[in-house]
Amino acid sequence: MPTIFIDGQELQVNDGENILEACLNAGMDLPYFCWHPAMGSIGSCRQCALVQYQNEDDTRGRIIMGCMTPVTEGARFSLNAENATEFREAVVESLMLNHPHDCPVCAEGGECHLQDMTVMVGHRDRRYTGKKNTYRNQYLGPLIHHEMNRCITCYRCERYYKDYAGGTDLGAQASHDHLYFGRHEEGLLESEFSGNLVEVCPTGVFTDKPFLKQYSRKWDLQSAPSICTGCAVGCNIAPGERYGNLKRVHNRYNHDVNGYFLCDRGRFGSGYVNSEARLDYAGIKKSDGSFMAVHQQQALDTAANWMQGKKVAAIGSPRASVESNYLLRELVGAENFAAGFSDTEAKLMASVSQILQTTKAVNPSIKQIEAADAILVFGEDVTNTAPRVALALRQSVRNKSFELAEQMGLPQWQDAAVRNLAQDQLSPMLIVSAMDTRLDDVASQCISLAPDQIAEFGVAIVEAMAGEPTSNTQANEIAQILQCAKNPLVISGTSMQHWGIINSAVAIAESLCGKKSSCMLSLCVPESNSIGSALLAGDMSQPLSHLVESAPEVLLVMENDLHRRLSAQQMQQLMGEGTQVISLDMLENPTLGASDMVLPAASYAESQGSLVNMEGRVQRYFPVFQPANERMPSWQWLLKIAAATGHKSLSKLEHFDDVVAACEKNHAQFDGLAIAAPDNSFRDRGLKIPRQTHRYSGRTAMNAGVNVHEPQQPHDTESPLAYSMEGLNRDQPASLTPYVWSPGWNSNQSLQKFQSEVDGPLKGGTAGQRLIISTAKGATKKSENSTTDMQPHQWQLVPVYRVHGSEELSVNTDEIAELAGHSFVALGEVVAEKLGVVEGDGAIVASGDIEVSLEVKILQRVAKNCIGFAAGYTETMAFQAGSLASLTKDKKWQRREPQLIASDKTIPDPMISTGGSARV
């Protein structure tokens, strides 16, 4: 560790870091703009200037850029030298020449890095009296608002969007004082990760558009540490609430999982929490089929009455928490409980959880995935099924450039130099899939095969690695690439709903694990708690179809829209006469509609629970705000039902922590659940962690328009957080960080004050706890490969996933629904030509007794005999992956007009409100 001197202070610093990092690590406030811990340095903004001295006798020194200067033994710097502080102030003054004085109407105000830096350098008065440059803003889609006048040309947006996230449709244009960051033409930003621009931009050029429409300042938001429920990755998020509405979702740093970035589904897909389709009250179905709203107690009494002495069964949900699923299972008994997977999914999830518990391969975190130097993507369109993992894969292909840089003695953070050196050289990424994936652009090789053939191809790779001669040259090649790698990764998953694919992926990964070598194996699963549900189910769980046939008298369905998992016929059988169905969920859906009683559940933002992500890490989410009306978290509903029915063991439980303890005690596989986050008794310096910022305004007055009586602050009896501004948000366990804020650092850049070191874990550790530790016995099974017999004019249906559209809950958010668009059938160019259709035409897809007319989408590469259908879309919900279908042109199809994005309506002027009038 080199020793350096800053203003005479002796510092031990990390080898290979730069002075800016060294200063931040030492807790010094050195302003910066263009540097980002995940993106390195380019020395563009000139803000992090210091003075460097030749030696002890040098009193003049010279100005250097902190982010571009590596630490060297004995080097001497000054942060506070007059010429350094003057220089830094001059930089801000020059940036402010063109920056508008629009902070009061800017969405970044109050959490603006530019504001912070301006104050930090002491620049107060503008001397410039000339005109400011103005720019035309662009329409960038429903998620991102563009305000180019505010730009300080730090290049962070372009570097993030193009270099880091692999987007192609945002760039720097023109030069010097008329630099412009935008698209070639107005239009939707195409990257699935565009939302991070909101946090990457140091000022208000790119802001959260849905948030703008119901804006509150950061200091007025009530936040809680939470976990994204959009997929199984388990990104840590910090949602903010005010006036009972979930306003926005910000990234919450987790060193091992999401780091600094989220996908757009995670950031923008929570609008459904405020949806009008939310259930407010319990309801009992009347004879005319409509629901009568009843009070909570009445609903509980009725439910208890129905359940008394009856054969009760229950269906849990892989999108509900471990605790809720545990309670439901206890309530009805393991033999009457189905985890809530479809039959195919249940088998896949059981084997995935088995694999994770026994595999010889390393089950990596996202951080570890970024270190892979050869990647085999096996039958998975990762960008659309586990988006944040795909962003990590885009970093792992850069390991080639870091290797080259190391040979040249270049530090990794020298971003421009490293990119220049490597040009387009990337680490090998091999994609074997049925169709296009959104990582094709960084792949060294893409192979299109039907699902059965993917599994077979995997077997050939394993044979080639074992040294058995194989005629498959591609398999030989891939085997060789993987064997030559130091840190290979095989990534696959359940999205093709094909057991053989997963099995082959495991076999490939395990045959790469030898005495001296290892391989990472990552498996993508569908929902936020799929693994948790699989762990809970163990081998004991009832397949959903058994439950259907067992014809229970009373059926409890929790947070599960069964029509996504069962055929219409099965639904009818299950929900038909003779069974009284009690459903617990948030949003109107067909299952609720077919139930006899509905109970309003709280969303993730209004409840707490634990979710087990795809790597087997259990993480806790906490309520951001209290549920409105008679909504209640599922676990509370279930405890109340248990009490009402006099359940023997459950009626003794009262609090969330009791449920956690009971679950941990009764299920060895959940050992560690309790330490995922501190319990309700946690106090920091005698106080709970505050959800509200220290500047939270109008706490007692914000509802004065409704009622002038000042309400008491709600008490949180269940979690270590308080609905209060009292308490400290500093150095607490990482799982309890509701937002980041530090004196002088109001923006999200204050994160560095919470990190143990630049880009390191938080001071409070890393949130979450690995539940699954593999026994490393080996999970490879002999697979019997299935082959589908194809008749002429038949096609195999392959599910095609979309970040926006395939997920059940997020699609109830207006902006996401617009981006999801219509359901579609995906064809290769050749098939489309034979069929006589082009993109946007219609084709009729018939499979079994289902026949749907769908819009045609043309893909670049499609495996022979395969066609894709939109997975998770209502129109194509009934299609089974792998089943056969016929395809004809729909001659009556009306081509749709190019979609007008409805949410691009102008933001209503607050001065022209509908209620009341400013006029006298």
Next chain:
Amino acid sequence: MSKKEMIQSDIGSVLSAQEIAEIDAELAHIPYKSGAAIDALKIVQAKRGWVSDECLQGIAKYLEMSAEELEGVATFYNLIYRRPVGEKVILFCDSVSCWIGGCDDIKSKISNVLGVDYGETTADSSYTLLPVPCLGACDRAPVMMVGDDLVTHLDDKKITELFGSAANGSAK
């Protein structure tokens, strides 16, 4: 039709066969297609005077780069014109030597005669007036270029000779 042919025909509707041939000639010298970006823009501009959105998209497609990336290149260079210009572009030097030589007055005279300021095109589309930071002819300052011709030792007389006088309107 092969994929390459499809792209060709697609581009063909935007770029002329001759333009494509000239771009191909440049491509023969370089390892990366996008390396021909500047040359391709110059080729198209030489034929059409400026680079339209359609042309830019066509070139981007042909060079297998995104329109955003090519836009970045096109707008970086101020001698690639992304808006229509007049038949001749006047590149008027306003740098140090020419300024000492009194270029401000001459610029006023030009503006007066042609009725255009910097960045504007005469109503009859004959001239576009643009400032330029140096033409490398300081020994003969003040100077400007009109189309491809360098005009040196500028004075009122030369301006009148070239463009007529304000009284008889702009050139034509």
